[in-house]
Amino acid sequence: MQEAYKELKFRLAELSHIGAATSLMGWDQQVNMPPGGAEVRGKQMATLAKIGHEKFIDKKVGELLEQLKPMEEEKGYESVEGSVIRLTRRNYNKAVKVPPEFTARAQKAESESFDVWIKARPANDFKRVQPYLQTNFDLSKEYADFFPGYEHPLDPLIDGYEYGMKAAKIREIFSELRKELVPVVESILSQEPEYFSFMKKIFPGDQQIAFGESIIKEFGYDFNRGRQDMAPHPFTQGTSIGDVRITTRVHEDNFSSAMFSTFHEGGHAMYEQGCDTVFEGTPVRGGTSLGVHESQSRLWENVIGRSMPFWKHNYPRLKQHFPEQLADISLDKFYRGINRVERSLIRVEADEVTYNLHVMMRFAFECDVLDGKLAVEELPEAWKDRMESDIGIRPADDKDGVLQDIHWYSGIIGYFQCYTLGNIMCSQFYDAALKAHPEITDEIGQGKYDTLHNWLKEKIYQHGHRYTANELLKNITGDELTIKPYMNYIKTKYGELYDLL
Amino acid sequence: MQEAYKELKFRLAELSHIGAATSLMGWDQQVNMPPGGAEVRGKQMATLAKIGHEKFIDKKVGELLEQLKPMEEEKGYESVEGSVIRLTRRNYNKAVKVPPEFTARAQKAESESFDVWIKARPANDFKRVQPYLQTNFDLSKEYADFFPGYEHPLDPLIDGYEYGMKAAKIREIFSELRKELVPVVESILSQEPEYFSFMKKIFPGDQQIAFGESIIKEFGYDFNRGRQDMAPHPFTQGTSIGDVRITTRVHEDNFSSAMFSTFHEGGHAMYEQGCDTVFEGTPVRGGTSLGVHESQSRLWENVIGRSMPFWKHNYPRLKQHFPEQLADISLDKFYRGINRVERSLIRVEADEVTYNLHVMMRFAFECDVLDGKLAVEELPEAWKDRMESDIGIRPADDKDGVLQDIHWYSGIIGYFQCYTLGNIMCSQFYDAALKAHPEITDEIGQGKYDTLHNWLKEKIYQHGHRYTANELLKNITGDELTIKPYMNYIKTKYGELYDLL
Numbered sequence A, B: 001m002q003e004a005y006k007e008l009k010f011r012l013a014e015l016s017h018i019g020a021a022t023s024l025m026g027w028d029q030q031v032n033m034p035p036g037g038a039e040v041r042g043k044q045m046a047t048l049a050k051i052g053h054e055k056f057i058d059k060k061v062g063e064l065l066e067q068l069k070p071m072e073e074e075k076g077y078e079s080v081e082g083s084v085i086r087l088t089r090r091n092y093n094k095a096v097k098v099p100p101e102f103t104a105r106a107q108k109a110e111s112e113s114f115d116v117w118i119k120a121r122p123a124n125d126f127k128r129v130q131p132y133l134q135t136n137f138d139l140s141k142e143y144a145d146f147f148p149g150y151e152h153p154l155d156p157l158i159d160g161y162e163y164g165m166k167a168a169k170i171r172e173i174f175s176e177l178r179k180e181l182v183p184v185v186e187s188i189l190s191q192e193p194e195y196f197s198f199m200k201k202i203f204p205g206d207q208q209i210a211f212g213e214s215i216i217k218e219f220g221y222d223f224n225r226g227r228q229d230m231a232p233h234p235f236t237q238g239t240s241i242g243d244v245r246i247t248t249r250v251h252e253d254n255f256s257s258a259m260f261s262t263f264h265e266g267g268h269a270m271y272e273q274g275c276d277t278v279f280e281g282t283p284v285r286g287g288t289s290l291g292v293h294e295s296q297s298r299l300w301e302n303v304i305g306r307s308m309p310f311w312k313h314n315y316p317r318l319k320q321h322f323p324e325q326l327a328d329i330s331l332d333k334f335y336r337g338i339n340r341v342e343r344s345l346i347r348v349e350a351d352e353v354t355y356n357l358h359v360m361m362r363f364a365f366e367c368d369v370l371d372g373k374l375a376v377e378e379l380p381e382a383w384k385d386r387m388e389s390d391i392g393i394r395p396a397d398d399k400d401g402v403l404q405d406i407h408w409y410s411g412i413i414g415y416f417q418c419y420t421l422g423n424i425m426c427s428q429f430y431d432a433a434l435k436a437h438p439e440i441t442d443e444i445g446q447g448k449y450d451t452l453h454n455w456l457k458e459k460i461y462q463h464g465h466r467y468t469a470n471e472l473l474k475n476i477t478g479d480e481l482t483i484k485p486y487m488n489y490i491k492t493k494y495g496e497l498y499d500l501l
Helices: A002-031 A035-056 A059-067 A069-075 A080-095 A100-120 A126-144 A154-161 A167-189 A205-219 A255-273 A290-304 A308-321 A331-338 A352-371 A376-390 A417-436 A440-445 A450-459 A469-477 A484-497 B002-031 B035-056 B059-067 B069-075 B080-095 B100-120 B126-144 B154-161 B167-189 B205-219 B255-273 B290-304 B308-321 B331-338 B352-371 B376-391 B417-436 B440-445 B450-459 B469-477 B484-497
Strands: A228-230 A236-240 A243-248 B228-230 B236-240 B243-248
Touching: A002 A035, A002 A059, A002 A080, A002 A236, A002 A243, A002 B002, A002 B035, A035 A080, A035 A100, A035 B002, A035 B236, A035 B243, A059 A069, A059 A080, A069 A080, A100 A126, A126 A154, A126 A352, A126 A376, A154 A167, A154 A352, A167 A352, A167 A417, A167 A484, A205 A228, A205 A255, A205 A290, A205 A308, A236 A255, A236 B035, A243 A255, A243 B035, A255 A290, A255 A450, A290 A417, A290 A450, A290 A469, A308 A331, A308 A440, A352 A376, A352 A417, A352 A484, A417 A440, A417 A450, A417 A469, A417 A484, A440 A450, A450 A469, B002 B035, B002 B059, B002 B080, B002 B236, B002 B243, B035 B080, B035 B100, B059 B069, B059 B080, B069 B080, B100 B126, B126 B154, B126 B352, B126 B376, B154 B167, B154 B352, B167 B352, B167 B417, B167 B484, B205 B228, B205 B255, B205 B290, B205 B308, B236 B255, B243 B255, B255 B290, B255 B450, B290 B417, B290 B450, B290 B469, B308 B331, B308 B440, B352 B376, B352 B417, B352 B484, B417 B440, B417 B450, B417 B469, B417 B484, B440 B450, B450 B469
Parallel strands: A228 A243, B228 B243
Antiparallel strands: A236 A243, B236 B243
8 A cells, every 4th residue: 555655656746747847838938938939838838738647647547546545545534645645536537538639739729829919919919819719718618528517618627726616606606796896896986086196106127026025025935945037927836845936027107016916926926835845746735726826815915915004014115115206105195006996907907896897707708708608709899898887997909908818818718716716715714814813913014924924824825735725714714605704804995995984 | 651750750859848848947947946946856857857768768669760761761861851760760779778767867866966066066065065976977887887898988978979989089089189289288388477457357247248148149149049047057058949048157357257158158059049940859959969069169159259350340349348447458468368378277267278188187087987997086186186287286175176067066977078079170160161261251350250150050050960070070071080170270379379480
């Protein structure tokens, strides 16, 4: 039995090394790769994906899993061995349904699509990337069909990001949230908007980066096991627990963009850096679901990073970096500026309140395209219409509309819901943290994050995939997924900011 | 037959993608990787090396090669297909002799050894890295023994870098060269040395990089298919013909270091960028041997980059980058400065004349360690003694002695001869270029490199591994390897510089 487990671990380590190579190639593609490398890079990544897939679905893996059933039971659900075997089995049962040829084809298509999008977006040229997007949706449907019996074709895709979650459940919770959120959005947006001219001033890029990095270092991001680089789209990419990198991009006339993206990706990265090293080289490494992952990035970006206690402590420091730009700006004005709610076009720049409407729209479009209710070529107009009706602003072009997100153009479909699920779970987790350690709020006001970071590490980070999102929620909060803490957070914070109470 | 060739090409492409992943991981390890990634990175690279090896020695590859014999003959030696099949067979016949387990073990050891060396060198701590170096030499011997019947254990190692070359032949040509070179070195070093204080002035790093990059762009290095980064040791790494990267490092008090390393690596990279794209994804891509590779880097670094015509044109431009540092320095003084011959400790900083003595010493040590005539632990003292007797200067510590080169500590043994072989072949090739296009010297004086670059592309670059080093020499110069053109170059250039004539 021990031999079989050792053999399984050896094979899993190999798979994780192949996965790490693909991760590094993907990171490099966005951070360093010269344009001439693009064509072959797609093929390289496709080959690695195919080899990884082939090695994983080797029938020897199935045999080992069969042999290891007694060990899994004996060691128990929460044990390291139990978790490794369970996770492997879960992934294996899915992977054997997908032909390696498909994996390679999809990987190649995604890589090519990404390369076209990178040029099509600045050129505002949806037509150019449309056939690639069509292919990506077609591949998603093809993938879903490897799992017949689904309620909705998006379900098998969602399952890869949010284990056990279904489109129907998301619809239900989104509709509940929408009902609560829309009146808040409406009453805020009906007010005369306050103007924050300092938000548009020029903030030198190097100072933006210096400030953001000094903050996430204090949060607990370990630069000895990571780094931050520039990329067109911020993301986190880990190749091992010892190497979890983040990216950002700088807009000198919008300082909040890089800063909050650094806090956000820092949150993702701390989650992956905090995994118990016993899970290195196994599928248990990483974050358990994208929703939980987002709960961690949003915690540091929004709940901490846009809070009054945080800025009470850090605003003087920010002013040292930008003495002229912030000279006449009071803490209170600054706080209102970084938390202003407005009609905006770009999801990643949207405020906390309208953000979820951006997400719901994307999720609805994915459902509709896969249902055949909406054609890919209709997306640009549908996008504009929905933005107008939901947020009250119509994009002038596709660059700030349907072309804005990297996801679909990288073949990532069935993913967007995680951002809103993350918001919801974030509030559930944070309420639990405050209940256990009411001193956290005061500590944040003193620039101390140890209590919170350690609590997160103990309750969430270290476990990797050991517990599902639902199990984590149950273990930590005693509750299922519920929007109450999140709506409470929104209503309290924005109720004060906009005198809604 | 066409089917078999297609199948072979498919497999070779997969192998090249795996190789590219390993290359990228190696590049990243030296350029970007945070320290925390080191441990797992070694394992990741070992896994990829093992998978690549296993896939290559698959008996299906042997069968395909057998099937393709008629095609190879029919298409002919110089054809694309003939070259792909021949190179694959040559590599296959070697690879099947080496167990994949060995490849993985060696890869892992090399990676670990590199990580220890990176710390041991600045700490001047040979003892710390000695066991790793021992392992690397032991692994080399183990590798050699997979090829019984060698004349010298270094032969199978050399063969991987310089196909068909043997230690005995290198000894012969080195001894011939030594006989000619030592009197030149002695008569130069017996002269009162001229002092070049400007060489030690502070040259801002960003300006060093800007100048170096602008020059290699003119040489013909394509930044759309490459990039330059900082690394502890300059190197060139390609993952495809469309992505060939170089690295350098900057010493602000030694401007010539980064500049000539950029010219040097630019030469390597142009060779790889110039390969016919028909060879992408096949073992024919790349440079045919390390000697030929070095001939190309040294051509741009030394023969062009340290020549009077080059600097007649470019010195005014360099002065624009460094107006204060070079204010009172005449072109003639500058030219003598960058070509000064002196007793120096560091191979990569050594002048053209003494350089080969550094190489011969390393080659002799490799022979002696593998022959059992010298123990690894004796290397530090042997190094110091030989430096004293050969170059007339004794290193004060191991940092500037046995620890200075990355090669042995990365498991690269049987490699050093290529630098001197490169010098020799470089002069042979360049003489042929001048014979075909006597206008090249004038063109260099006008900052034009097209004629030379195109000639190199046509005669050398495009062929990748199609021809061996010897075949290239024969085809291009009509000659075998001979030191005459090189000694002629040295005697002419340094005869003038040091009034030896």
